[in-house]
Amino acid sequence: MTVTKVGIIGASGYTGLELIKLVLLHPHFELSYVSTSQGGEKLSELHPSLLDVFECDVVKADAVTAAEECDLVFLALPHKTAMVYVKELMKTDVKVVDLSADYRLTLQRYEENYCPHTDADNLKNSVYGLPELYRDEIKKAQLVANPGCYPTSAILGILPFVPYIKEGSDIIVDAKSGVSGAGKKLSESTHFVNINDNMYAYNPFAHRHGPEIYEKLSFKSDKKFSVNFVPHLVPITRGMISSVYLSVDSEIDAETVLKEYYKDERLVRVRTSPADMKSTAGTNFCDIYVKQSGSLLFISSAIDNLLRGASSQAMANANLMCGYDEALGLPTLAYVP
Numbered sequence: 429m430t431v432t433k434v435g436i437i438g439a440s441g442y443t444g445l446e447l448i449k450l451v452l453l454h455p456h457f458e459l460s461y462v463s464t465s466q467g468g469e470k471l472s473e474l475h476p477s478l479l480d481v482f483e484c485d486v487v488k489a490d491a492v493t494a495a496e497e498c499d500l501v502f503l504a505l506p507h508k509t510a511m512v513y514v515k516e517l518m519k520t521d522v523k524v525v526d527l528s529a530d531y532r533l534t535l536q537r538y539e540e541n542y543c544p545h546t547d548a549d550n551l552k553n554s555v556y557g558l559p560e561l562y563r564d565e566i567k568k569a570q571l572v573a574n575p576g577c578y579p580t581s582a583i584l585g586i587l588p589f590v591p592y593i594k595e596g597s598d599i600i601v602d603a604k605s606g607v608s609g610a611g612k613k614l615s616e617s618t619h620f621v622n623i624n625d626n627m628y629a630y631n632p633f634a635h636r637h638g639p640e641i642y643e644k645l646s647f648k649s650d651k652k653f654s655v656n657f658v659p660h661l662v663p664i665t666r667g668m669i670s671s672v673y674l675s676v677d678s679e680i681d682a683e684t685v686l687k688e689y690y691k692d693e694r695l696v697r698v699r700t701s702p703a704d705m706k707s708t709a710g711t712n713f714c715d716i717y718v719k720q721s722g723s724l725l726f727i728s729s730a731i732d733n734l735l736r737g738a739s740s741q742a743m744a745n746a747n748l749m750c751g752y753d754e755a756l757g758l759p760t761l762a763y764v765p
Contacts (some may be wrong), residue, residue: 432750435461435498437489437513438505442608443527445475446739447502452482454743454757456750461497463489491516498522500746504739511547514571518550523749524571525557525742531573532556532640541636556644557745559754560584560693566748574745575644577737578603578637578659581670583644584696584714585729588689590649592676594723597653601641603670604660606705609733623663632658666734667705672727682720690716694755695736695744703730710763712740712755735759 434457436447448471451459459482462471467488472479474486487493491513494501500523503510510528517524529542531554538545545551555562555569558580566572575583582601593599604627610618617623617630638657645655676682690696696714703715708730717728731737740758747756 430456431458432456432499433458433460433497434746435459435463435494435501437461437463437491437494437501437503438465438509439471439486440464440474441504441612442734443738444504445477446734447504447742448475448478448482450739450743450757450759456752456756457746459484461487461494461501463487463494465489489513495520495522500525500750502742502746503527508543511545511550514550515547518553518571521570523569523746525574525745525749526554526571527574527738527742529576529636529640531571532575533643537639537643541639557741558583558644559741559744559748560587560690560696561644561648563748563754566745567751569749572745572749574738574742576637576640577605577609577668577731577733578635578657578670579640579644580737580741581668581714581729581731582641582657582672584731585670585672585716585727586641586645586674587648588686589674589676589680589682589725589727590645592678592680592685593649593651593653594675594677595651595653597675599645599653599655600673601638601655601657601670602660602673603657603668604662605668605733606664606666607661608666609668609737610661617661623661625663627660627662629658629660635659664705666732667709667730668733668737669703669705669728669730672725672729674725674727675723676725677723680720682718682725686716686718695758699728703728705730706764707762708732708736710735711760712736712744712758713760713762
């Protein structure tokens with residue numbers, strides 16, 4: 429049996445834990461390297477839920493060592509930090525799936541929304557890791573930039589209708605995410621007292637995922653349009669749903685367009701009623717629903733923010749890069765009830 433040795437750099441967070449769980453259940457992946465910025469502990473100390481499940485040493489992150497011990501490395505690191513490791517890893521033959529934002533955007537758009545980029549050469553060689561958009565390119569890539577959770581939900585919902593977008597129109601993306609999307613770091617906005625029995629928008633029209641949504645859609649269209657993105661935090665642990673409103677410039681049967689576009693996609697489910705977060709929680713599915721009123725479309729798109737929006741999508745990309753079936757080892761049973 430073929431075995432691919434896999435490493436995770438940045439294993440302390442929620443996406444790091446999800447990656448560990450996915451790798452341990454994968455029939456061809458072997459977890460060979462687990463690291464954090466400090467290291468020096470056992471995996472069950474880092475993630476107590478793994479006690480008596482799997483144990484290994486958690487070491488201090490080092491790109492050279494990771495490349496020596498692995499065939500493929502996942503980077504579950506913040507932006508700016510990830511590119512430091514990618515720069516070293518790409519000097520070797522190791523394959524890299526980066527879950528940060530460092531290689532998702534064009535250089536200009538990245539620097540407008542994040543920080544100065546220090547690895548522009550590899551930025552040009554990266555492939556955006558949304559299989560429904562770039563499956564063939566991902567198969568040949570050494571470096572894949574795993575999409576953000578909000579862009580995954582929004583882009584998959586909008587993609588079938590890109591050819592029909594009304595010229596010069598505004599696309600409105602009203603999205604809501606569980607608190608795990610904010611990561612482990614404590615903040616006032618995610619404090620229990622503030623988020624419990626509460627919901628609020630943050631960074632309206634200014635969130636950095638807005639330009640990511642626009643860029644990937646604009647690459648697929650020669651029309652002018654804008655993306656107006658407003659994210660919300662809701663008092664649940666995991667899940668994401670995007671409510672999208674867009675105008676089309678021709679008479680179409682939106683439900684038929686949606687079904688036809690995704691008829692061969694195993695990991696996108698077309699719903700006949702509005703999508704809900706619970707049905708995708710714990711899975712790599714994206715559930716999409718569309719309702720039409722004349723030229724106006726309402727699109728409902730739901731994913732698990734930690735899985736399809738991060739770790740399991742990274743696993744799908746790793747499968748493609750390593751020559752395995754895309755869906756191998758991906759979770760499909762939802763956390764219901």
